[in-house]
Amino acid sequence: MTETLGGRPATVAGYRAAEAVRVAMGGGEALRITNPTDGSLVGTVPMAGTEEVEAAVATARAAQPGWARNDVADRGVLLRAAGRRLEAAAERLAGLNHSETGRPTAEALAGVLAGAGTVAQYAELGPVNRGHSLLGGWSATDLTVPEPYGVVVALTSWNDPVAVACGLLGAALVTGNTVVHKPSERCPHTGLLLDEILNEVLPRGVLISVCGDGLIGAELAARPDVDLVVHVGSTATGRSVAAAAATTGAKALLENGGNDPLLVDGNVDPGWAAEQAAIGAFTNAGQSCTAVERIYVHQGIAEEFLAALVAQARRRVPGPRRVEDVEMGPLVDVAHRGKVHTQVTDAVRAGARCLVGGEIPEGSGARYPATVLADCTPEMLVLQEETFGPVAPVRVVSDFGQGLAEAAQGQYGLAATVLTTSMAHAQLAWRELPVGTVKVNAVFGGAPGGAARPRGASGAGYGYGPELLAEMTRLKCVHLGLGVAGPR
Known part of the structure; x- marks a missing residue:
């Protein structure tokens, strides 16, 4: 569908353009999004320019004092309402997520519902x-x-766009900040629809969307x-942000x-261990922050484990x-597939054996097969760097x-x-692995509300929980002393 925003045409797919103050779009170059499953066009979104960026931040700055003066309980009421609206629109959001990133619809729907739950959690x-x-x-x-920081810029990812954004936006808003949100340029339609739904209950200027690329x-x-x-x-972009x-x-x-x-110990069932490894390495085509990478x-x-x-x-x-199979979506785009395949071919040239997968399929889209490499050695890129693929x-x-x-080696420190079956080995591992999260006998999972600080090149600060x-707040220390009464 095509709508007009600020006098300029904006061709979009699956969402209704919001008022100018809530969606900052320019009239210049557009983001062109194609479906990584078949290469078909999803839609185009005009990118913001410097003027739109300035206006978005200025509007958020002007709205922040009034938003912060609202009772936190009242902000929570609005966020609970927003969470309910997200649940009601879950299938629409999941459909856009699937179209833009290729994520299987069932997985995308689970991510949307998790995001709605996170918004409700921060409301409480x-x-x-x-x-x-x-x-x-x-x-x-x-x-x-x-006290709230003030104006928060949220630059969110494409691999689980609704769940990730909901945590950051929910925590920022309930604590009295206003937010300028730039969703990933790989899934702007999903990000815009998410923000539009939240904005149905939020005051003007509290949450503003800015569309654009890395620049x-x-x-x-x-x-x-x-x-x-x-x-x-x-990590490269994170370092630029930190600088x-x-x-x-x-x-x-x-x-x-x-x-x-x-880390697979010698005392576990190899078939069960392989199932855990496959879930960790291949879920969402390996495009998860805490995917199993080595x-x-x-x-x-x-031998039994590899088979x-x-x-x-x-x-x-x-x-x-078939019933016994597991659906796996494509990689997010052809460029990313090229990076994944480069690591695989580098490992094979260095002596690794490709037991299955490892070849770019024919046809359109950005699919890449689940790949198993044996005989890997520490100096290979596939063991040193993040692959972010299956x-x-x-x-x-x-x-x-x-x-x-x-x-325990390497520059990253996200999870392990x-x-x-050895309690001694489990105890030794969680104490010695230099990461924010250690999981024993399950590649995914954990109690609600868990939070950890990533280490090294994986980032800084709590991102959830x-x-x-x-x-999202900074502490102010207050000393209230007794004054000296003056003459009446």
Whole structure:
């Protein structure tokens, strides 16, 4: 459908353009989005220019004091209403997500519903986020009070666009910040529809969408009138955001790349371990922040494990499937597929064996098969760098100690998984792995509200959980003393 915004045509797919103050679009170059499943056109979205970026930040700045003065309980009421609207529009959002990124519809729908739940969670957590009273002098009162930063720029990712954005937007808004949100240029329609739904209940100027590519994101991150920049995405972009924030004085909150290891002990069932490895490496075509990126398996079960993992990879099929198969969508675009394939071919040239997959399919779209690499060595890129694709590189180790030592190496520190029946090995692993999250005997999962700080090149600050509210506020220390009464 085509609508007019600010006197300029805006060709979009699947969402209704909002008022100009809520969607900042320019009249110049447009983002052209194609479906990675078949290469068909999803739609085009005009990118914002410098004028639109300035107007978006200025509008958010003007709206912030009034929004912050609202009772936090009232902000929570609005967010609960927004969460209900997201649930009602879940199928529309999931359909757009599927069209733009190729994510299987069932997985996309689960992500939308998780996002709606996260918005509702922060609606409840906001009113109980509090400061502390301090023990001072008898005649005074001392306390700390959390205050919003002000204007937050949120640069969100494409691999789970609704769930990721909902956490950041929900926490920022309930704590009294206003937000300028730039969804990923790979799924702008999904991001715009999400923001439009939230804006159905929010006051004018509290949440503004800005469409654009990485240059627009860089421009937003470098603005001196922004107080907090939140980025979920690649490590390279995260470092650029951090450098810009260091110049402007803004706070940077980053969740960036990972190279998460899976350590398979020699005492586990190899078939079960292969199933866990496949879930971790191939879910969402490997395009998850905490995907399994490298596997260290004990030599005692390596042969059986590899055979079972190859069988698991063969079950991952595109499109319609048999009951025993698992649907796997394409990679987000052809350019990203090229990067994934480069790592695979580099490993094969360096001596790795490709047991299954590893070839670019014929035809349109950006599909890539579930791939298993054996005989991997530490110097290969596929073990050193984030692949972000359906690739399971396996390294055989002599014992648990060697596997743990190698799993602990590298620049990233997002998450790690250990499969073992030994409590001693589990205890040793979670203490020694230098990552924010360690999972034992399950590649995905965990209690609601869990939060961790990524380490190293994986970012800085809490990106989820109740602790995210603290990241969105800064504490002010207040001392209330008794004044001296003057003459009447």
